[in-house]
Amino acid sequence: MSKRKSSNSGQTPDKRSRLSQPEPSEEDETGYFSSGEGLSTSQSVRLVQLLIFAVKYFTSPYTVYCMYVCFQVTGEVGIIESISLKNFMCHSMLGPFAFGPNVNFVVGNNGSGKSAVLTALIVALGGKALTTNRGSSLKGFVKEGESSADVSITLRNRGRDAYKPEVFGQSITVDLRISSEGIRTYKLRSKTGHLVSSKKEELISILDHFNIQVDNPVSILTQEMSKHFLHSKGEGDKYKFFMKATQLDQMKEDYSYIMKTKTMTQNTVEKHRETLQELKRKYHEKEERYKSLASLDEMQKKLDELKNQMAWALVAEVEQEVKPMRERITAEERSTVKYDQKVEEWEVTEYYLDSLIKIGKKKKKHFTSGPKLLGLLDLKCATKMSLFLILILFFDPSHFVYLAIFLFFSFCSLEKQDLLRALESKRRDLAAMESSRDNRLCRFGEHMPALLRAIDEADQRGLFRKKPVGPLGFCIRLRDPELGLAVECCLKALMLAFCCDNHADERELQRIMSRHFQQGRRPQIIVSKFTNTVYDVRGRAVDHDDYPTVLKALEIENPVVANCLIDMRGIETILLIKNAKDARRVMQSEARPRNCREAFTREGDQVYYNRYYSSEQNRALYLSGDVEEEIRFENMKCIFEMSGFFSVHGKKKSIDHSQRPTHPYSRISVCREEFEAARNQMLTHKREYEEAEQLSRQQREAFNSIAEEAEPIKEQLSNSDEELARSKHHKKHYEEKRKAHVDMIETLKKNLYEKDQLLQVASIAKAAEICPERLDVRRTAKSLDSEISRLRHKLNTQQDQQGQRDTIVRQFHEAKENFNNIARQVKGLEAFIRQLTEIMNTRHYVYSELRMYLSVRCKYYFDSMLSQRGYIGKMTFDHKNETLSISVQPGEGGKASLSDMRSLSGGERSFSTVCFVLSLWAIAEAPFRALDEFDVYMDMVNRRISMDMMLKIAASQRYRQFIFLTPQSMSSLPDNRLIHILRLSDPDRSQSAIPFGQRNPE
Helix, strand or coil: CCCCHHHHHHHCHHHHHHHHHCCCCCHHHCCCCCCCCCEEEEHHHHHHHHHHHHHHCCCCHHHHHHEEEECCCCCCCCEEEEEEEEEEEEEEEEEEECCCEEEEEEEEECEEEEEHHHHHHHHCCCCCHHCCCCCCCCCHEEECCCCEEEEEEEEEEEECCCCHHHHHHCEEEEEEEEECCCCCCEEEECCCEEECCCCCHHHHHHHHCCCCCCCCCCCCEEEEHHHHHHHCCHHHHHHHHHHHHHHHHHHHHHHHHHHHHHHHHHHHHHHHHHHHHHHHHHHHHHHHHHCHHHHHHHHHHHHHHHHHHHHHHHHHHHHHHHHHHHHHHHHHHHHHHHHHHHHHHHHHHHHHHHHHHHHHHHHHHHHHHHHHHHHHHHHHHHHHHHHHHHHHHHCCCHHHHHHHHHHHHHHHHHHHHHHHHHHHHHHHHHHHHHHHCHHHHHHCCCHHHHHHHHHHHHHHHCCCCCEEEECCHHHHHEECCCHHHHHHHHHHHHCCCCCEECCHHHHHHHHHHHHHHCCCCCCCEECCCCCCCCCCCCCCCCCCCCCCCCHHHEEEEEEHHHHHHHHHCCHEEEEEECCCCHHHHHHHCCCCCCCCCEEECCCCEECCCCCCCCCCCCCCCCCCCCCCHHHHHHHHHEEEEEEEEHHHHHHHHHHHHHHHHCCHHHHHHHHHHHHHHHHHHHHHHHHHHHHHHHHHHHHHHHHHHHHHHHHHHHHHHHHHHHHHHHHHHHHHHHHHHHHHHHHHHHHHHHHHHHHHHHHHHHHHHHHHHCCCCCCCCCCCCHHHHHHHHHHHHHHHHHHHHHCHHHHHHHHHHHHHHHHHHHHHHHHHHHHHHHHHHHHHHHHHHHHHHHHHHHHHHHHHHHHHHHHHCEEEEEEEEECCEEEEEEEEECCCCCHCCCEEECCHHHHHHHHHHHHHHHHHHHCCCCCEEEEEEECCCCHHHHHHHHHHHHHHHHCCCCCCCEEEECCCCCCCCCCCCCCEEEEEEECCCCECCCEEEEECCC
């Protein structure tokens, strides 16, 4: 049930009645059917009054909204859009004609086809012939003289509650054909006329979806049913009418059917219990016979074992034939060892002699290097002598003093310049760190901010197709600040790199960099197509529970940066492991992480599977989070460089001071000191020359001694060569003998292999078919054969006495299966009965509550409807005896003066009946209502009041369709597009189609 329907059906009727207590005027009647477009002044005032009243008495905004929707919304699903009849009852052709979405009056005299339309509606929507009260079978609806009758009904199928809108569209056409034999066939078509289905099950699904109940008198109240109800004097009939209208009788019948089924199931369980005892007896009987087969099974098992042993006993006898061949091969293989030993002995001798020859050649080479060593010693002596002669040649001490002072001064000047350059570099680094407090970009170099400004200006001028991205280190952020040094050591030069989309942008960026990096290295430029999404690296990335990859350790907003680092460095395959010990354990173990190429530690060390490289960088330059610490570090370096500079500067000053002219006597004193120092240096070089000369003499003597020892070594080397040749000859001899022996063994093995193949095919294969697993059999095949014959004869004799084993086994399993199946069925049915009992107890309780709730609502709405006319009524439900008594007091009076409806006049009874029907409308849901000649026994006053009440109900339920069949002209109805009047003319017996007129067709 939708919210729209429940909210309207749940409105309080007495509050509506208070709003409409005065006699409704013609203007009010018209106002109920205003569509909200072009409202007159009185209609607008009426609508505003209704909304104010709703806000005052209904606190729920949704209720106010639903009341306002009553003036706006019409039905979307389940209402009848059109109907046409052909050869139906006594009409050759009736229709097609359209129904309106809200109120429809089918007006015409008797015989014009009003009841035929309603009957066709019931039959076409699956109702039985008896429901129409127009015939006992469907063939009675076929016009006399025709072979079939056709009915076509179009149902609306719009909105969110539509039935399969993608198949049927906004309407569903139900085409019914009834043959003269009473056979009913359906065709369900879409809005475009396409045939969707011909099954009645599909029609039932549509009716259930739309909640259409053709057999419910509240939905469709035929003329016969109305007359029967009006003339009914029994309270039981009224109760049955109430039960059928609310579908409580259907629920009751369903529950009764379920309880009957439960009783039948209990009877079935009792029968199964009796059958179960008999099956149990048969099962035990077959089980005893089955157990008696155990001795036969033992004998059969023993027979099978003997057959298996027999098969492998035959194999063993054949194998005895090839045993001597195997023994000879084994003996020959053992004798092969002596040939191997001889060959190994001569190989050792050959290796020993070869080593002696190599040692002799090294000694020989050492002898030949003696003269070269003497030459080097002579050169060293000559060098020392040259220095000594130079010192004697330039013996003037003043020359050496000035030369030393000049060289030392030059060294100090160069060192001062180096320190000045280093100090200036540190000052620039310090300034960059100071500026990075506010601008992190300054960490990437003093030229980087100007370079990025130039890139922005070039991009604004349209010089780039796509603006370059960089530096890459500026575009990334660390999730863990401790990993800054590790990430920098991993990316290295990529921290300063830029990325371009194409080579044209690369050339433009190179021109810009040339203006800002005139000296030193320029940042790297990587050309790669820009994309808006990061690569999907799940298939090749490292996934470790404890350690992140470089890709996961970074926050990268730009997909271009992430893709560039993936392409250039493979950051998805590199792990970051803070502890060096853990890094070695993870990377250099057997169970290395999948897809991992390398790892970096917190100190920047690089770890491979079998290598470990320490980092030369000791701190993060670009990704450091503590700027103040970096500034303090740079300050300390500047202070250190300045202290070195001042030290050198002081030395230079002291030299400058020493070069100033002094007193002549002090100058002479200085020169004497310098002279003494030079003479001491000359004496030192002289001693070194003498030592070198002495070492040269010693080396000459050693060379002569070695030359004397060389002769016996040469002779020994010659003897070793001859012995080596003899050893090679003996080795070759034994190798040939071993080869001949091995060839003989191979021939024997080949013959044995052929015998084995024959054994495998002839004996082992057959034995494996009988017994796949080889058995160790100690008995002969002859003894096994005799025992098999004896046991087989005994087994056949016992089988003849007890019967066929297969039959006994089959009967036992059948009896067991039957017993178990019936036992499971009994158990399942007992559980089903218990569960069904619990469910039905709950259902009966809910049924009683629902019946009481609907009874209370029906009485409430009935009293409210009667109050519209000033009547007082009472409804008394006796659910135990299934009776419903209705008492009504027309006009003034009290509850005590209430009288039965049978004492009322025809008009009063008809009005009371209408109130009863309207109260049932309020508690029953259906997309449309149809009444056939509801006012046949009413006078004009009651007819007008009843009509006014129905129109008010229809006005408050725009989403529901109302069809009223009446012989009255209905000329007093207001002219409104929501009121659709179909006027049927009296039939002309001479024409095949009945003419009709419509007012306000849609």
